[in-house]
Amino acid sequence: MTLARLHDPIVAIATAPGRGAVGIVRVSGPDLKPLAQALLGQVPAPRHALYGPFREADGALIDHGLALYFPAPHSYTGEDVLELQAHGGPVVLQLLLARCLGAGAALGWPLRLAEPGEFTQRAFLNDKLDLAQAEAVADLIDASTEAAARSATRSLAGAFSQEIEGLAERIVTLRMLVEATLDFPEEEIDFLEKADARGKLRAIQAAVDAVLGRARQGALLREGLRVVLAGQPNVGKSSLLNALAGAELAIVTPIAGTTRDRVSETIQIEGVPIHITDTAGLRDDAAASDEVERIGMARSWESIASADAVLFLHDLTRLQDPAYQAADAVIAQKLQAVDPARRIQVFNKADSGTEALATHPEGEAALVISARTGQGLEALRRLLLERAGWQAAPEGVYIARTRHVQALREAAEHLALAAEHADQADAALDLLAEELRLAHEALQQITGRFSADDLLGEIFSRFCIGK
Ligand SMILES: Nc1nc2c(c(=O)[nH]1)N(C=O)[C@@H](CNc1ccc(C(=O)N[C@@H](CCC(=O)O)C(=O)O)cc1)CN2
Ligand SMILES: Nc1nc2c(ncn2[C@@H]2O[C@H](COP(=O)(O)OP(=O)(O)OP(=O)(O)O)[C@@H](O)[C@H]2O)c(=O)[nH]1
Numbered sequence: 001m002t003l004a005r006l007h008d009p010i011v012a013i014a015t016a017p018g019r020g021a022v023g024i025v026r027v028s029g030p031d032l033k034p035l036a037q038a039l040l041g042q043v044p045a046p047r048h049a050l051y052g053p054f055r056e057a058d059g060a061l062i063d064h065g066l067a068l069y070f071p072a073p074h075s076y077t078g079e080d081v082l083e084l085q086a087h088g089g090p091v092v093l094q095l096l097l098a099r100c101l102g103a104g105a106a107l108g109w110p111l112r113l114a115e116p117g118e119f120t121q122r123a124f125l126n127d128k129l130d131l132a133q134a135e136a137v138a139d140l141i142d143a144s145t146e147a148a149a150r151s152a153t154r155s156l157a158g159a160f161s162q163e164i165e166g167l168a169e170r171i172v173t174l175r176m177l178v179e180a181t182l183d184f185p186e187e188e189i190d191f192l193e194k195a196d197a198r199g200k201l202r203a204i205q206a207a208v209d210a211v212l213g214r215a216r217q218g219a220l221l222r223e224g225l226r227v228v229l230a231g232q233p234n235v236g237k238s239s240l241l242n243a244l245a246g247a248e249l250a251i252v253t254p255i256a257g258t259t260r261d262r263v264s265e266t267i268q269i270e271g272v273p274i275h276i277t278d279t280a281g282l283r284d285d286a287a288a289s290d291e292v293e294r295i296g297m298a299r300s301w302e303s304i305a306s307a308d309a310v311l312f313l314h315d316l317t318r319l320q321d322p323a324y325q326a327a328d329a330v331i332a333q334k335l336q337a338v339d340p341a342r343r344i345q346v347f348n349k350a351d352s353g354t355e356a357l358a359t360h361p362e363g364e365a366a367l368v369i370s371a372r373t374g375q376g377l378e379a380l381r382r383l384l385l386e387r388a389g390w391q392a393a394p395e396g397v398y399i400a401r402t403r404h405v406q407a408l409r410e411a412a413e414h415l416a417l418a419a420e421h422a423d424q425a426d427a428a429l430d431l432l433a434e435e436l437r438l439a440h441e442a443l444q445q446i447t448g449r450f451s452a453d454d455l456l457g458e459i460f461s462r463f464c465i466g467k
């Protein structure tokens, strides 16, 4: 974005599209007093709701509503912010939006529609939020479980950022110590001992690992686990989806080939979002009834390839049928391509009295369940959480993203290299200092103090409009 555009006044409907009790049109810009004057005939007292008419340029009434004026820098964006809170109909809000744009144009301003995330981007650029907090705004809005929402709020309030800043500070302090010693080479040998540089480094490494562990949990709360139900027709995949979701989402019939297209639903286990995809049953192409089923099966395989966990379902009532066995063997063969750590064998229809037939393949997780009675589903839920790497929710998890986890890993790697240098008999202090610098830089990517512009663009473009 060009520099001029960065300071253009911007406007957007801030509330969700569609009808609502109340809807908000929000403007941000360097000085919005003239706009308020033009729209309202007066400038509202800072941070006090003003009730009055919203009118067209020719005086025609659009709505009565509340106006709020937040003078810079005490606003969400750090710029002047003007809010028009009207009745929440899409047409009313569009009229107000157009009215704002018209008033801006009449003032000769470059007032334009905000891009997705642009209000929050300005909050970031004006130091109201750091990058991890700005991301938490989007994560709070997108949270699919209560636990995810609570941890996003914690990140937004700065809990995660403070941890990162704390780590960064300790690394800088140690690096200054190392660099100071570099200037007095005769004291190098003593340095590591006297200042207990090794001990300090170890303590920082442990602290980074602890934050990494929590960030991983936070990333899990945000991203969830993608689980795919796979297997032959009629083994009970759709029944299992319905049982886990506690709702009749997918059609269940005794007819093989009932599910033709993927059906997805997000459920939660202990607040961890689990995205479950039910797929079309897999069988020999020749046995497929038509083109639709063949395309459905191709989609099943696509889902399998990108899943975090694949539940390979078997039908206990048919285990001894040779044709069934042969078809299962074909699927098993193809599933060899899936990392065994991602596969779970699930034997369904335990209620039919054939439970004893379940075979436990060497080194692979296997469970006996009944989608009909719910038997074994609790064990399945536990196993999914375990596969996800979820450690029973420690209070105080903050939301995090894969990007943050990667940055923390990068920092941990540089600290490990620093420790290697420190452990050598004639420690290379310059190399040690350099690794500390790199570790610090990795952490700063999280808060955005050291981030490429294209990363920022990528992050904010994923926000919803008006945020
Ligand atoms: N109507 C409305 N509700 C909203 C928002 C909004 O923009 N408008 N928000 C938008 O996401 C959130 C609130 N976020 C806000 C963050 C900072 C300030 C603000 O005025 N900050 C000043 C003063 C702080 C203070 O008095 O303590 C500042 O930072 O200097 C306002 C809203 C949620 N609810
Ligand atoms: N006894 C018993 N029957 C089950 C169980 N789960 C599913 N069924 C029955 O098995 C049949 C097939 O179930 P679905 O859930 O439609 O099977 P599917 O794997 O989705 O089948 P496709 O969509 O054709 O691939 C239905 O008649 C279900 O009622 C179970 O746990 N026990």
Ligand SMILES: [Mg+2]
Binding pocket: 237, 238, 239, 250, 251, 258, 259, 278, 279, 281
């Ligand atoms: Mg089905």
